Amino acid sequence: MHRALAQAGVASRRAAELLVAEGRVTVNGEVAHVGQVVQSTDRLEVDGSPVNPEPIYTYMLNKPMGMVSTAYDPEGRPTVLDPMPDDVRLYPVGRLDIDTTGLLLITNDGDLAHQLMHPSSKVPKTYEAMVAGRVSAAGVRQLREGIELEDGMTQPAVVEILDRQAPGCTWLSIEITEGRNRQVRRMCDVIEHPVRKLARTRYGGLGLGKLRRGEFRSLASTEITKLEQIAGVTR
Numbered sequence: 521m522h523r524a525l526a527q528a529g530v531a532s533r534r535a536a537e538l539l540v541a542e543g544r545v546t547v548n549g550e551v552a553h554v555g556q557v558v559q560s561t562d563r564l565e566v567d568g569s570p571v572n573p574e575p576i577y578t579y580m581l582n583k584p585m586g587m588v589s590t591a592y593d594p595e596g597r598p599t600v601l602d603p604m605p606d607d608v609r610l611y612p613v614g615r616l617d618i619d620t621t622g623l624l625l626i627t628n629d630g631d632l633a634h635q636l637m638h639p640s641s642k643v644p645k646t647y648e649a650m651v652a653g654r655v656s657a658a659g660v661r662q663l664r665e666g667i668e669l670e671d672g673m674t675q676p677a678v679v680e681i682l683d684r685q686a687p688g689c690t691w692l693s694i695e696i697t698e699g700r701n702r703q704v705r706r707m708c709d710v711i712e713h714p715v716r717k718l719a720r721t722r723y724g725g726l727g728l729g730k731l732r733r734g735e736f737r738s739l740a741s742t743e744i745t746k747l748e749q750i751a752g753v754t755r
């Protein structure tokens with residue numbers, strides 16, 4: 521609540537707290553109380569005047585190698601927020617490893633991000649992986665059916681061998697609906713074809729299109745609607 525008011529530019533966080541304590545703030549027409557949790561869809565008013573919520577921004581970044589997917593890195597490495605506009609507080613929707621490239625959503629829409637990352641949403645994510653060695657049909661079947669990892673069996677995956685040459689390696693397309701830490705790398709390690717290169721090409725039905733490595737763009741409203749449907753966000 522205080523954060524919502526402060527973010528909307530009403531006052532500092534401290535002053536916002538005072539406004540609430542003085543009973544001058546309403547949420548959906550009811551007097552707010554200190555510590556009340558509000559959603560981005562709630563209607564806030566101060567002294568009867570509506571508070572305009574912070575505008576929502578959702579971007580797609582084609583992440584290059586070498587960037588960490590956190591807002592701040594104690595080791596001082598480049599982060600995925602470095603290329604992004606800095607007028608609002610943004611954060612990445614999930615993570616890509618430092619050496620994974622490709623599609624990463626970055627937003628200040630907490631509800632959408634939370635729902636997309638929730639395991640029950642089962643958002644499909646497609647990766648192109650260049651793995652060491654020649655992958656047999658049996659290897660592909662294992663990846664498809666599920667791999668025993670130390671944190672449990674993986675859900676069925678959609679896996680195809682891509683028609684792309686790389687000496688001593690195989691290119692795979694792997695679609696998973698979970699988002700466990702280093703999941704694709706760990707799955708490929710188990711079948712003894714370690715990942716040499718990894719890129720995410722699709723997320724929740726959205727693709728990179730012509731977006732080049734290192735570039736970002738705002739999502740179109742049709743793309744946001746698609747994500748909201750997949751994540752089950754209702755506004």
Ligand code: URA
Pocket residue numbers: 615616617618620701702703704705706718
């Ligand atoms: N799986 C991985 O192993 N790494 C990523 O960055 C994403 C999925």
